[in-house]
Amino acid sequence: MIEVRNLTKVYQMGDERVAALDGVTLSIARGEHIAVIGPSGSGKSTLMNLLGGLDRPDDGAYLFDGEDVSGFDDDELAQFRNQRIGFCFQSFQLLPRLTALQNVELPMIYGGWPPAQRRARAAEMLERVGLTTRMGHRPTQMSGGQQQRVAIARALANSPDLLLADEPTGALDTHTTQEVLALFEELNRDGLTLVIVTHENEVAEHAQRRIAFRDGKIVSDERTLAPA
């Protein structure tokens, strides 16, 4: 599904040019469950931003189902993020003024769904993540685990091809971490492709494939046949 060739991203830090991503080549198949690990500054977040279409590479190619995403303009990238990608962030990034249901509706609004269908789909997604009774709550009225589940429901709203999660359990306690990881595994079993950036071993162990980064390069790419 994803072909990344010689992907390079360089940042200007004062006088110095730092290669956050230094010629990364990688391919991801549909249905994979991947953990991207490495110390901070190793380039894993940059990879995530590039895969998610939030940024463009300075060099290299990014093919998504054969389409060259690195050549997209801003509007095409926006549509790509809307239709193909679901994001989960460490800090959830829910809009505090909106209810859980409205937060889940957000990607569908930008996708141009009619209101009634949108609402039905959002309710369905919240049910999927086990939040049937919390649809009218605002983020501040919910626990961290619940908020992250709303965020996952939002990421699933437009049936993305790829779910990108950046430290999704970084702000959660052990118990809720387990719940969220179980949810991810369930979604993966249903065919969703998952890429999770993490530095927690526990999270990485759940993945079938672990890609380790250091200084903008892949240092190891190992698979386990069965999830732990």
Next chain:
Amino acid sequence: MKFIELLRFATGAIIAHPLRSGLTSLGVVIGVAAVVMMTSIGLGAQQRVTSTIASLGSNLIIVSPGAARGGGGGGGGGFVMGGAGTGMTLTEDDAEAIARDVEGAIAVAPVVRGQAQLAADGANWNTRIEGVTPDYLIARDLTLASGRMFDDREARQGKKVVVVGQTVARELWGEQDPIGRRVRVRSVPFEVVGVLESKGQSSFGQDQDDVVLGPLQAVRSRVVGRRLRGEVVQTIYVKAESEDELTRVQEDVSNVLRVQHRIRPGEEDDFSTQNMASILQASQAAVATFTILLAAVAAVSLVVGGVGIMNIMLVAVTERTREIGLRMAVGARRSDVLIQFALESVALSLAGGIIGLTIGVLGALAIARVGDWPAAVPTWAGPLALGFSMLVGLAFGAYPSWRAARLDPIEALRRE
């Protein structure tokens, strides 16, 4: 469809901070209210000036002694109301010459004026007295409420008869019928033969019914005689047959008078003529200029209101950087973000405009009711006020919205 959703995002953000939104709109509220009130007052003034000048008589040409000075603009009012021009260059002969030689002059009315103490049946009243000919009623579009006007013969013979205005009649005789009664004007007894129909108060505050009309000869010799020698008159009113004839008649009057006064070509006139149409035009232009000036000053506060909106919108963009980043991450295009924030700014400004329009209209009506000043809310005030406030919102929201749309989603999401 999506536009409606973006509008809902925009209004949602406004409603989330009612106090802040209210204070932000306040500048536009004040600006729009001020513009609406000022233009209403200006338009009212214009209507008042128009009705005042029209009440002097239609298709009227006013001939005054002395050379015309300066522009005809606001000075017109002075001529119209004052009447007592400088010099004594106009005579009854001039009036006769105009009546005889100018085609299309349907009424020619020479006038002398004075102030006189009246006494009748134990009551006293100080008023304006005008020495006129019967044509005066035609020239000034006056009508009689009762009795009759003195005729040419009575006027020529210096008969001591008068026609009184409503105010004079009321002050001297109350509810009683003044016809046939005697009134002493500066101790000279006159007989009242008619009462004028009320013309009401002029816009300049003068009571147009506070007047006594007497035959020209009698009034000049008995009342204002000391100041006027021979057949001198202070003003000659000439009524043209129609509005189309007005300018032509005015020119003919000038030509006749130049011959009468033996003014050689190139020499300056020793009289001046003005027609109502041009006076009206000049006064309206003056009032319009004044109105525009007032509205422009008021519009400055609208601009200040716009700056206030821009300021708060910049704050909002900074505050909501993460929201913008998230919206972009889930698929908002830059144009979606731009439109959302532009709509927010326009909605703030438009809400201010609607409130300001309401306050402005109510304020103008209150001024009309309480103060003695007409206020006419122009029909275009509504669309103009709302259009302008939208424009202000758009103009001052453009930069903040652009800033929001230019944000880098990665940076924006990372912002605390």
